[in-house]
Amino acid sequence: MATLWLQRFWGWRPRTLSARLARVGVWVLLLYVLIALISPLLFGIGLLPDVNTGLENEINAPPSLEHWCGTNRLGQDVCARTIAGAGVALKVVVLALTLALIVGVPLGMLSGYFGGPVDRALVLLMDTVYSLPVVLLAVVMAFLLGQGLLNAAAALCVVYVPQYFRVVRNQTASVKAELFVEAAQSLGAGPVWIMRKYLFRNVITSVPVVLTMNAADSVLMLGSLGFLGLGLPAVVPEWGAELKQALTALPTGIWWTALYPGLAMFILVLALSFIGEGLDAWVSGDEARP
Template sequence: MEEKFFSHKIGLFFKELFKTGTGWITFAGAMILLFYILMAIFAPQLAPYNPIQRVGRALSAPNSQFIFGTDNLGRDVFSRILYGSRIALSIAFISVGFASAFGIPLGLLSGYIGGPLDRILTLIMDAIYSFPGLILAIAIAAVLGPGMVNIALSIAVVYTPTYFRVIRNQVSSIKNELYVEGARAIGAKNWEILFKYILPNVLPSVVVVLSMNLADAIMTEAGLSFLGLGIAPPTPDWGYDLSNGQRFVLSRAWWGILYPGMAIITIVLGFSLFSEGLNELLNPTIRERR
């Protein structure tokens, strides 16, 4: 009986999902993301060559042996694109995980408790938020140095205020709702009210912000690597390969910037489509306008 109920609910969800263009946008974004996630998981099986070893002549154009050509050191560009997806997705998920792990609890406490704590935390987060994201990430990455965890922490600092502001604003309005007052009346403790009654009602917004930040994190990581502050070579990285390839554009080695650039554009597009569609599906106000 329960299996029939859940299968019926899932069927209704997908029927609602594809009833409008929003569902197709979400589906298209999800397929792009699934493609890159599978590419990252199975990179060792899919890559024809070792991405950090010389396997052919330098700057060989795309051909039957090297379908994306080779770089200036004779490394296979296709293999580096495959392995580069691991770095991009790993840093994006780690950085967003760190940002949400700090931003969400601080936003809950600030919005629920209010008073001096709220003013202090809001002042700190607004100060961080006022800096341009890439510049702040560059400053932190320059201090911490290269490395996957260090780059992820640099990006996490940039996006922590986003989670804080979203959660704090929603908690400030939700904490006076009748069901919260009812929880207080029956003797629920503050932590129970926060995590059992308030948090579930703000999670849909967190999911949308998370998917949007993943796209931004990939762009920021690529920017840091492009400037030489990201993952140290010879580790495959799209941003570094893009920076390395642009030096040889005048030598007509166009494939050095085309394929890393296309990888960055398409994965960011996937996250953007998915987050946009998810936002409309989870936000009834936007859905009613359509």
């Protein structure tokens, strides 16, 4: 959508623009990864940090030279918690999508290759999950699993497994009909060997595009869970939880507690969307390949 908007109003060529957007997204994502890696060294925080700078007497202080993004209602530095939130978001997103890939891709290949009752049962299960509203499904799973980093990742994983299953299943069923697969079957090759040797490399090409789009969506999904008080404990500096706490302060003119976490989330989602759009154009042939 960003490519079409800029093409229409600025007259840039889609091929050049989508490549530039993808490069910008990659650099921004690398910056977030770097921030997530060095934030424990900067603030002395652990895996589930509570970045409390000991400023209990400086409640809701506005941005200043000492505290660039101000402090919140607990006297905590907003800049520190926003930076720490990048690490938390990336950990949950990477873990959730990794689990979704581990579950969804093999199930999609099994369903598309064998067909029959196995295919019908898996398709019925995945279509049922896929038909549910994603936010509601994530909320229910987070409520059932409880708070925690692993539980939040598992709740998001359930949302995205059907998407990988559907994409991989359709690709597997299409590739299975090719002559080279039939030739391998006629020579006595087993299903595991065929799926590993021929099917996997052909069906996996469409997964990175879905993965990148899901990464952007999962950042927003995690923020939604945090805003509702689910997913991660309250002490964890998560962007959605920060926005929830800042909601009551906005009417009183305390804008900085909401601006910086929201801006960090927006930039990360935009960067991931740019990468996904560039990958989609490259896979579909709209971009010149290197």
